[in-house]
Amino acid sequence: MTTELAKEKTKAKQRYLKRKKERRKHRPKTTQDDSAVVEDTLGSTTKKDIEVTLDITYSTGRSSPDRSVDGLQQYASGGEERPKKRPRLVPSQEVEVMMDSAEVLPAAKNMIIASSTETALPVALPSFPLPAVPDAPSKSVLALQGLDQALVEADIVHPTTSVSVPQSENDDGGTKLCARTRRRLNDLGITELFAVQTTLLPFLLPQEAPYRALYTPYNPPRDACISAPTGSGKTLAYVLPIIEILSQRLVTRLRALVVLPTRDLVVQVRETFEALGKGHGLKIGTATGQHSFAHEQSQLVFDKSTDLHSGSSKVDILICTPGRLIDHLNGTPNFSLQHLRFLVIDEADRLLAQSFQDWLAQVLSATRPSLLTGCTEGTPANSLPFHDAISPAFMGGLTSTDIPTFFTETPRSSCQKLLFSATLTRDPGKIAALNLRNPKYFIVQGTKDGVSDSHVLDVVMEKFTMPETLTEHMLVCEASQKPLIFFHLVYNHQVKNALVFTKSAESTTRLVRLFDFFQKAWSTKTMAGLSQPIVIRAYSSDLPANERKNILERFKAQEIQVLVCSDLISRGIDISHVNHVVSYDVPVDMRKYVHRVGRTARAGRDGDAWTLVEEQEARYFKSMLKEADHLGKVKRVRVSEKDVELLLAHYETALGELKEVYTRQG
Incomplete structure (x- = not known):
């Protein structure tokens, strides 16, 4: 089938x-x-x-x-x-x-x-090479973006540069100072000018007659920004030219304004002005808020009842803090800045970082002729009813028929701005806010190989400079052993005539108490005892002003060997006999570190800086130093148990007594 x-x-x-x-x-x-x-x-x-x-x-x-x-x-x-x-x-x-x-x-x-x-169906796309990742720009190129060209072209001055102050009447030795000022320097024991002074004096005191005048409204002077290590003589660098130029004045007007961040610095700078200005007849005033507002008004202006728009100043030079300056600018009649010839901003990085009621904008506005005191809004510039011929820049308020002139150029303010700091800001925004006029930058700093021309850019981009005579140390320890390491420095390394910085006023008080208990236990348990106890005191914002002043004077007189303080006096204070600076608590940033260690090794003297670093802080502290290209300059000191063996028993006794005190207080 x-x-x-x-x-x-x-x-x-x-x-x-x-x-x-x-x-x-x-x-x-x-x-x-x-x-x-x-x-x-x-x-x-x-x-x-x-x-x-x-x-x-x-x-x-x-x-x-x-x-x-x-x-x-x-x-x-x-x-x-x-x-x-x-x-x-x-x-x-x-x-x-x-x-x-x-x-x-x-x-x-x-x-x-x-x-x-x-x-038609699409054909295959042609093959292209993969995109290549471009090389990242260098740090110097990134840092230059937006930077003021004048800062890139700054003059680099080596810290060892110096000029002797001659005693001859006819030879100024390149200092540009008159014979009377040179004699005064010799009387004070100043026979040599440091790098920042020798560089700045020729710039501020040129031989050309117009620039030595009080006012040059048609050709005003250039502004200057100076970055130099702490203790390099920045205060003297602006005190000398101000005294030289203002000595020509005939009528007392407020012509020099020095703005500082703290009251202690104001007192110190005033002492320098009074010492160097002796015999020149210049009147110096201060405004810090330490006295009543009415008292300061009576010291600054003659008449508060009559409205004198040209001002009636009792002082030629005013040294102040920014907050009190704004109070007088807004609340003191006849307080005028129209005659200002010098505006000095010391510790500029700190002052520019804090607003203080927008003090800088108000001060700059008060020095400009277009904003003359007494002028109402909408008043034409050529019909201002008030003027002062002592300040030619403000004569723009006069009509052309009042004073005939052949000049068609508008006069400008002759106020010269001088900025000083050990850590001068590179922020383009902050620099632009200063409204600098053709600024000139000076940076006092050693170069890597001693040749300044080939490394100008690298030097400019470095953030911080240290005195060459400073030796820096770092001790890493456990947090519980930090007071013991501090006692080891004081007794075994002879760290005396020292400033010790802590992170707060409470830490300052606690450390001083613990040291007193330790010293008492040491003298009691040691058979030999102490022939002369070490005097240690706390210096913080918790103390009243009179007590702080008394403690600081005793420390300057070496009646106090160790002064424990917060960052209150880490800037600008010049105490010549300070041989050691101890950072008991690690500074929060590199700027605070620079200003702390700058309290020693000043004016060419030797000094040591010690930083106690807890183990959990070591990585942060080292990275901070490495970013500033400074890690290799800080030596690590190791402390063994044998080094602190004799101190350990006394430390435990003192620690127990301190705990009892705080237990009773609690």
Whole structure:
């Protein structure tokens, strides 16, 4: 049965193949006449039908039997059989088949070509190389972005530069100082000027007569910014030229304003002015808020009841803090800055970082002629009713008929701004707020190889400078052992005549108490005892002003050997006999570190700086020094158990007594 079915299948297949062969043999060939028939038949086929046909072809990969060209030809030629299916082709192959066929009409060919161009599959994109990551710019290039060009072109002065002060009447020795000032310096024992002084004096005291005058409204002097290590003589650098120029004055007016961050600095700078200005007849005043506001008003101006818009100052030089300055500028009648010749901002980085009621903008406005005191808003500049001919820049308030002049240039303020700091800011925004006039920068700092020209850019970008005579140490210890390490420094390393800095007033008081208990236990348990106990005192903002002043004077007189304080006096205070600075608590940033250690090794003297670092703070402290390129200059000192063995028992006794005191207080 199976064999018979297979045979029938074979015969059926043979019959099918035979009929297929006959159909191919008898298939009519297309002639020119037939083409006309096909064209007539296709006449009713619209262009839209052909486009649909092509769309179907491209989307499905095969032609529709009713709309394809082959199907139409079959029906036109009288064929009755259904057109056979074409093999499935991709669109590009099908277009080639259709274009090769002679049966496609020319109009249809053009449509096929256009359609194939528009709908052709996209070819592979050309390969491109992977983007390369550009090299990161150097730190110096990044730091230069937005920096004042004058700062980049700063004069680099080596710290060892100095000039002797001659005693001859006719030879100033390059100091540009008059004979009277040189004699006064010699009387005070100052026989040599340091680098910052020898550089700044020729700039502020040129030989040209116009720049030595009190006012030069048509050619005002350039401003100056000075960055120098602590203890390098910045105060003397601006005190001397101010005294030299203001000695020419005939009428007392406020011509020099010195702004400082703390009251202690104000007292110190006033002492310097009084010592060097003796015999010049200049009157010096201070405003710090230590006295009542009415008392300070009576010391600064003559008449508060009468409105004198030109001012009636009792002082030539005013040394003040910014907050009290604003109080007098807004609340003291006849207090005027229109005659100002010098504006000195000492410790500029700290003062610029704090607003103090926006003191800088108010001070700068008060020195400009366009904002004359007494002028109402909307008053024309040439009709200001008040003027003072002593300050020529403010004569712009006079009408041209009052004072005939051939000058068409508007006079400008002759106020010269001088900025001083050991860590002078590089912030372009803060520098722009100062409105500096063609500033000149001076940086006192040693170069890496002693050649200043080839490393000017590197030196400018360094943030901090230290005195060359300073030796720095670092001791890493556990937090519980830090007081013991401090006692080790005092007794075993003879750290006396020292300033000790803590993080707060409370820490200052606690450390002094613990030291007193330790010293008492030491003298009691040691058979030999102490021949002379070490006097240690606390100096913090918790103490009243009179007590702070008394403690500071005793420390200067060396009646106190160790002074423990907060950062209250870490800036500017000059105490010549300080041989050691101990940072009992690590400073929070590099600026505080610089100003702390700057209390020693001043004016070319030797000094040591010690920093007690807790183990959990060591990484932060080292990274801070490394960023400032200063880690290699700080030596690590290791303390073994044997070094503190004799002190340990006394320390435990003192610690127990301190705990009892705080337990009773609690």
